Amino acid sequence: MNQVTWDYHGERGPEMWGHLCPEFEIADTGREQSPIDIQQDQLQKIAKEPLAFHYIKDTFTIKRIENSVHAFPTDQTQGVTYKGTFYKLFAFHAHIPSEHLLNGKEKPIEWHFVHENENQEKLVIGVWMEFGEAMNAVLQELAEDFNKVFPDFEQQRTIQLSVEDFLPKERAYYHYMGSLTTPPTLENLTWIVLKEPATITPADHATFEKIIGGTVRPVQPLHGRTVVESE
Numbered sequence: 001m002n003q004v005t006w007d008y009h010g011e012r013g014p015e016m017w018g019h020l021c022p023e024f025e026i027a028d029t030g031r032e033q034s035p036i037d038i039q040q041d042q043l044q045k046i047a048k049e050p051l052a053f054h055y056i057k058d059t060f061t062i063k064r065i066e067n068s069v070h071a072f073p074t075d076q077t078q079g080v081t082y083k084g085t086f087y088k089l090f091a092f093h094a095h096i097p098s099e100h101l102l103n104g105k106e107k108p109i110e111w112h113f114v115h116e117n118e119n120q121e122k123l124v125i126g127v128w129m130e131f132g133e134a135m136n137a138v139l140q141e142l143a144e145d146f147n148k149v150f151p152d153f154e155q156q157r158t159i160q161l162s163v164e165d166f167l168p169k170e171r172a173y174y175h176y177m178g179s180l181t182t183p184p185t186l187e188n189l190t191w192i193v194l195k196e197p198a199t200i201t202p203a204d205h206a207t208f209e210k211i212i213g214g215t216v217r218p219v220q221p222l223h224g225r226t227v228v229e230s231e
């Protein structure tokens with residue numbers, strides 16, 4: 001694990017990531033960095049390419065990593081199939097407010113479900129949430145877990161959930177090629193951001209915000225990349 005510390009503000013904030021160590025240089029020199037501002041009038045429409053979700057109810061381990069809290073599945077057979085390739089679910093976390101913008105505007109929270117195929121190529125499913133009714137009881141329980149583990153790197157908790165608990169009904173998406181949004185911001189990462197936001201209550205959001213508020217890398221230049229939208 002890389003021992004160089006980084007942050008979301010100050011001397012080790014996003015503008016400085018590329019200068020903290022050689023491994024992080026791509027934050028400055030990369031041409032396919034994330035997140036981006038998704039502009040709806042500049043999208044290329046495509047027929048929906050096969051994207052299938054294979055998630056199950058599972059025990060997830062919650063722990064603090066660097067500047068956020070991450071959830072790791074127990075079951076190693078779940079994930080997504082995209083264009084015929086299976087990507088195993090590795091972990092998930094969230095950012096407040098959203099990292100990807102839509103027409104220059106942020107959403108209250110964005111979840112990142114990080115997947116990897118057998119060639120170690122990553123695919124991240126991004127899910128925005130807007131304020132609304134609770135979709136289920138999972139977010140409230142998870143917010144409490146975030147609260148408990150954040151102060152102590154040694155602390156772990158477990159929770160029963162399915163990634164399906166976080167997803168909207170409609171699964172149309174935006175897609176582009178980008179990078180991780182935390183150092184080292186490695187590229188060749190397939191981004192799938194669901195078009196329809198799911199919902200979170202203001203109360204649950206406030207609990208998460210106390211822990212991961214401001215965990216956002218500013219949007220990066222497109223450098224000619226194409227962003228597509230599925231039907």
Ligand SMILES: [Zn+2]
Nearest residue numbers: 093095112181
């Ligand atoms: Zn993320």
